[in-house]
Structure formats: C-alpha cells, structure tokens
Amino acid sequence: MLIYVLTGAIKLLVVFVLLLLYALFMLWFERKALGFIQIRIGPKLVSSGLEGLLQPIADMLKTLWKEDIVPHRADKLVFWLAPVIGAMFPFAAAMAMPFGPPLKIGGSYFYLSVVHVNVGILYILAALGLTSYGVLSAGIASGGNKYSLISAQREVAQMVSYEVVMALALLNPILMAQSLDLYDIVAMQAHHLWFVFYQPVAFVVFLICMFATAAIVPFDLPEAEQELVAGFNTEYSAMKMGMFPFGQFVTILVMSSLMVIFFLGGWTGPIWNGHPWILGFIWYWIKVFFFVFLFIWSWGTFPRYRYDQLMNICWKILLPISVLNILWTGFALIIHIPMI
Amino acid sequence: MTSMEAIIFAIVSLIAVVGALGLVFAKNPYHSALWMVFSFVGLAGLLALLEAYFLTVLQLIVYAGAIVVMIAFVMMTIDFRKVGGLSKFVPQWLWGLIISFGILIDLFILASKMKIDVSQSGKNLAIAGSNTKALGMELFTHYLFPFELVAIILLVALIGVVVLTKREIK
Incomplete structure (x- = not known):
C-alpha cells in the first residue's frame, strides 16, 4: 500500500515537472516555428549560441516581476481563481495520459502514466471539459468588460459543441477495441492495422475537433486578437495572464497524444515494432510531436473562421457525419466484417 | 486500510x-x-x-x-x-x-x-472488475424499455425548446 502511494507521488511529481519543462520549451518552439513560417528569425538574442533557447526563462522572469492589476469592478475571488482553473485541469487531464509504452518488469507492467484506470479516455475528456471553466470564469469575473464576456461566451459555446462531436468521433475506435482503456486501444492496433485506416472519417472529424478544443487558429475565436483585443485575457496581467497559455500548451500535448493513441497506433510503428521497449517510446514521441507541430503549423497558416461558420461546421456537418459513421461502425461490428 | x-x-x-x-x-x-x-x-x-x-x-x-x-x-x-x-x-x-x-x-x-x-x-x-460492461448489459437488456422512454422524453424536451423559441419569429 505504502509503495503504491509512494510510486504514485513520485510519478505525479515527475510528470508535473516534465509538463512545466514542456510548456517552457513550447513557448520557445512556438515563437521559433511561427517565425520560420512567416520568414522571420524569431527569438535569438537570449543565449545567442542556442538559437534563443533560454528566451522562455527570460519571459517567465519578466512576467513574474510585472505589476498584477485587478480591475476595480472585478469579482476578486473568481478573477484570481480563473487562471488557476484554466491551468489546473489540463494538467489533471495529462495525469491519465501515457508517456510511453508500458514497461514490463518481471511479470507485471509498469505504466508510464500517473493514474491508470479502465476508463482513461473518459477521465481525460472530463478534465478537458472542466478546463472551459477557466475562460468562462475569466470572462465573467472581468467586471463587465465586453471583450472578455463575448470571448467567454464563444469559448463555452465552442467547447460544448465540439466536445459532443469529439466524443462521437472517439467512439468508433472505442467500439472497435471494446475498451475505454488507452493501453487496450493501442494493444488492439498492435495486432491489426492502425485505426486511421478503418476510420478515416472519424480521424478527420477528430482532427478538426482537436484544433477547436485547444482553441488554435482556425478556431481561436475566444482569443481573436483583431476583434476582441485578447478576449478573456484583456483584463489580465502578469503571472495570471501567463497561466492561460500554460494550460493551452498542455491541452495541445494531451490532444496530440489522444490522436496518436486512438488513430495512429500509439507506440506501434510501421517497422521495428515493439521490441525493444525504447523503440516504441521513440515512435510514440515522434508521432506526438508531429501533431504538436501541426498545431503550430495551423497557427501560422490558416485564417480564422467566423462564429456562425464555426457553429455550422460543428452542428450541420460534423455531427451528422459522426452519427452516420457510428451507425456504420456498429453495423460492421455486428455482421463481423473481418479486420485485417 | x-x-x-x-x-x-x-x-x-x-x-x-x-x-x-x-x-x-x-x-x-x-x-x-x-x-x-x-x-x-x-x-x-x-x-x-x-x-x-x-x-x-x-x-x-x-x-x-x-x-x-x-x-x-x-x-x-x-x-x-x-x-x-x-x-x-x-x-x-x-x-x-x-x-x-x-x-x-x-x-x-x-x-x-x-x-x-x-x-x-x-x-x-x-461489483468487481469493469462495471462499464455490466452497466451497459443491464441498461440494454433488462432496463431497455425505461431507457428508451427516457430517450424519447429528452427528445420531446429538445423539440419543445426549438418550437418555443421559434414561435415568435415566423
């Protein structure tokens, strides 16, 4: 019992530190990749030899020393709570995310995620769903600032709509693997083709929902700088403002890993499959970081959808397609169409 | 414990x-x-x-x-x-x-x-083990009728909302 609690605590600490380091690295990577896409150089002065790799640390120190302004009309408690909620729940979601293939030690498996429950995917969806309270609270607590309020409204409508479609898209691999356990879903793909080949429609739907859930550029309506100043961020300053992108970066990582696990075979590779353990680990992180890069790629290249277009895409196109897709998957499973 | x-x-x-x-x-x-x-x-x-x-x-x-x-x-x-x-x-x-x-x-x-x-x-x-499966089995065999009934009630509520809000426009 004690050893169980102890390993859990150590895992929690390690994952937390790794996620913080990842978010710092992402700050640099985002600016560098966006610079590359827009034919600029990007940050380079801090640590000139390392292509500005220490820039996020300088940014963070600067953010820490900035004055923390709270608007006079703001709801003080919720105003303070909002960035905490916005950063906390993506971290909570990452607790169930696998950080690599399970290690086989002796007869038992050692899982590289802090919690391993048999409803892992539902847990991640629940935590990501609660994330929207961060932006919602920020908008409402900003003391009647109209940009913040409109931004919060958009965020909530977007989250609620796309969560439905995302769950429906994920239902297809779940039905095929007959499990809600992330490890079981990968194990299923180790013996067959990757689910992207059986479920191309669900793959595309999930790809779209991925951007919408993380509020990245074609769907970054809550933050739309050109119309809403900075949306829910408008009244925030200093460290409070810095916490929202932290949460967003972790959401990006979790969504990428979900994508890889559900549709691209997790830690199975096209060649050098499975053994030794480290190959699976490398395959997994190559795929995850490709999708993390895809987020930034879309950030730098796409224009933004209008609000009504966003809702039309979700409710009039993606939802009927997903429902039909589930009907087809269920039918195919009942008449036992053989899987390759 | x-x-x-x-x-x-x-x-x-x-x-x-x-x-x-x-x-x-x-x-x-x-x-x-x-x-x-x-x-x-x-x-x-x-x-x-x-x-x-x-x-x-x-x-x-x-x-x-x-x-x-x-x-x-x-x-x-x-x-x-x-x-x-x-x-x-x-x-x-x-x-x-x-x-x-x-x-x-x-x-x-x-x-x-x-x-x-x-x-x-x-x-x-x-019960021990995966209760997702047990829950689904019970819901779709033993309690199928109440389950479908609830689904229809929810659908009625959904349609009712649309009808109520669209009445003014025409």
Missing part, C-alpha cells in the same frame, strides 16, 4: 456538502454555479470511492462539465451587480424549508430502518 478509506470518505463527502451549502447561500449566481461544480466533484469522489469509475467520469462530464456550463452560459445575460443587490431568498422560503426538512427526516428514518452500518462507510460494495 478501512480507516484510510473512512478519512477519504469524510473529506469527499465534506466537499459535496460544503459545495451544496455554498450553492444555496452564495449571493452571486456565478459563485453558486462554481459551488455546484465543487459539489459535483465531491459526488464524483464518492462514486470513485465505490470503484464505480464509469459513473465517476460520467458525473464529471455530464453534470460538472455540461449542465453547469449551460447554466453558466445563461448568466452571460445577467447584470451581476443588480442580482447581488436582491434579497437572498424568495418569499416562499418557508415552504421550501418545510419540504426539504421533511425530506431530511425521511432520509434519516430510511437510514435507521435500513440499519446502515456507519462503520462500513466508504467500503466498496460494488
């Missing part, structure tokens, strides 16, 4: 009860909504203690994640200063008090009749 579960049970149920009290007594409607989420997290913790993980996450997704978000969504149209200045309870508070007190007494009587052993609190009495 049991004592540890009892401690966790105490913490989790405290979260649920404090959340519910905060929901009733908060003056700001948005604070009430946040307290409601807090309370639902406590309830999810109670379910997790029973190892009903599927119900735990459904509690979080459906109630904390979707329903309270929809309630909070409505609050976008509220002027919080005005609402904060209103008196805390509606004039019918006496009836509400009587009814909720009656329900509380009812629950106490039920608990004493059922001889619920308090020393067993927090102990897992649920």
Whole structure:
C-alpha cells in the first residue's frame, strides 16, 4: 500500500515537472516555428549560441516581476481563481495520459502514466471539459468588460459543441477495441492495422475537433486578437495572464497524444515494432510531436473562421457525419466484417 | 486500510456538502454555479470511492462539465451587480424549508430502518472488475424499455425548446 502511494507521488511529481519543462520549451518552439513560417528569425538574442533557447526563462522572469492589476469592478475571488482553473485541469487531464509504452518488469507492467484506470479516455475528456471553466470564469469575473464576456461566451459555446462531436468521433475506435482503456486501444492496433485506416472519417472529424478544443487558429475565436483585443485575457496581467497559455500548451500535448493513441497506433510503428521497449517510446514521441507541430503549423497558416461558420461546421456537418459513421461502425461490428 | 478509506470518505463527502451549502447561500449566481461544480466533484469522489469509475467520469462530464456550463452560459445575460443587490431568498422560503426538512427526516428514518452500518462507510460494495460492461448489459437488456422512454422524453424536451423559441419569429 505504502509503495503504491509512494510510486504514485513520485510519478505525479515527475510528470508535473516534465509538463512545466514542456510548456517552457513550447513557448520557445512556438515563437521559433511561427517565425520560420512567416520568414522571420524569431527569438535569438537570449543565449545567442542556442538559437534563443533560454528566451522562455527570460519571459517567465519578466512576467513574474510585472505589476498584477485587478480591475476595480472585478469579482476578486473568481478573477484570481480563473487562471488557476484554466491551468489546473489540463494538467489533471495529462495525469491519465501515457508517456510511453508500458514497461514490463518481471511479470507485471509498469505504466508510464500517473493514474491508470479502465476508463482513461473518459477521465481525460472530463478534465478537458472542466478546463472551459477557466475562460468562462475569466470572462465573467472581468467586471463587465465586453471583450472578455463575448470571448467567454464563444469559448463555452465552442467547447460544448465540439466536445459532443469529439466524443462521437472517439467512439468508433472505442467500439472497435471494446475498451475505454488507452493501453487496450493501442494493444488492439498492435495486432491489426492502425485505426486511421478503418476510420478515416472519424480521424478527420477528430482532427478538426482537436484544433477547436485547444482553441488554435482556425478556431481561436475566444482569443481573436483583431476583434476582441485578447478576449478573456484583456483584463489580465502578469503571472495570471501567463497561466492561460500554460494550460493551452498542455491541452495541445494531451490532444496530440489522444490522436496518436486512438488513430495512429500509439507506440506501434510501421517497422521495428515493439521490441525493444525504447523503440516504441521513440515512435510514440515522434508521432506526438508531429501533431504538436501541426498545431503550430495551423497557427501560422490558416485564417480564422467566423462564429456562425464555426457553429455550422460543428452542428450541420460534423455531427451528422459522426452519427452516420457510428451507425456504420456498429453495423460492421455486428455482421463481423473481418479486420485485417 | 478501512480507516484510510473512512478519512477519504469524510473529506469527499465534506466537499459535496460544503459545495451544496455554498450553492444555496452564495449571493452571486456565478459563485453558486462554481459551488455546484465543487459539489459535483465531491459526488464524483464518492462514486470513485465505490470503484464505480464509469459513473465517476460520467458525473464529471455530464453534470460538472455540461449542465453547469449551460447554466453558466445563461448568466452571460445577467447584470451581476443588480442580482447581488436582491434579497437572498424568495418569499416562499418557508415552504421550501418545510419540504426539504421533511425530506431530511425521511432520509434519516430510511437510514435507521435500513440499519446502515456507519462503520462500513466508504467500503466498496460494488461489483468487481469493469462495471462499464455490466452497466451497459443491464441498461440494454433488462432496463431497455425505461431507457428508451427516457430517450424519447429528452427528445420531446429538445423539440419543445426549438418550437418555443421559434414561435415568435415566423
């Protein structure tokens, strides 16, 4: 019992530190990749030899020393709570995310995620769903600032709509693997083709929902700088403002890993499959970081959808397609169409 | 082992009860909504203690994640200063008090009749293994008719909302 609690605590600490380091690295990577896409150089002065790799640390120190302004009309408690909620729940979601293939030690498996429950995917969806309270609270607590309020409204409508479609898209691999356990879903793909080949429609739907859930550029309506100043961020300053992108970066990582696990075979590779353990680990992180890069790629290249277009895409196109897709998957499973 | 579960049970149920009290007594409607989420997290913790993980996450997704978000969504149209200045309870508070007190007494009587052993609190009495599958099997075989009935009632509510809101436009 004690050893169980102890390993859990150590895992929690390690994952937390790794996620913080990842978010710092992402700050640099985002600016560098966006610079590359827009034919600029990007940050380079801090640590000139390392292509500005220490820039996020300088940014963070600067953010820490900035004055923390709270608007006079703001709801003080919720105003303070909002960035905490916005950063906390993506971290909570990452607790169930696998950080690599399970290690086989002796007869038992050692899982590289802090919690391993048999409803892992539902847990991640629940935590990501609660994330929207961060932006919602920020908008409402900003003391009647109209940009913040409109931004919060958009965020909530977007989250609620796309969560439905995302769950429906994920239902297809779940039905095929007959499990809600992330490890079981990968194990299923180790013996067959990757689910992207059986479920191309669900793959595309999930790809779209991925951007919408993380509020990245074609769907970054809550933050739309050109119309809403900075949306829910408008009244925030200093460290409070810095916490929202932290949460967003972790959401990006979790969504990428979900994508890889559900549709691209997790830690199975096209060649050098499975053994030794480290190959699976490398395959997994190559795929995850490709999708993390895809987020930034879309950030730098796409224009933004209008609000009504966003809702039309979700409710009039993606939802009927997903429902039909589930009907087809269920039918195919009942008449036992053989899987390759 | 049991004592540890009892401690966790105490913490989790405290979260649920404090959340519910905060929901009733908060003056700001948005604070009430946040307290409601807090309370639902406590309830999810109670379910997790029973190892009903599927119900735990459904509690979080459906109630904390979707329903309270929809309630909070409505609050976008509220002027919080005005609402904060209103008196805390509606004039019918006496009836509400009587009814909720009656329900509380009812629950106490039920608990004493059922001889619920308090020393067993927090102990897992649920079925072992994956209860997702068992739940699905029960829902779609034994309880299929009520299940479909609930689905139809929800559909009626959905259509009703659309009809009510579209009536003015034409």
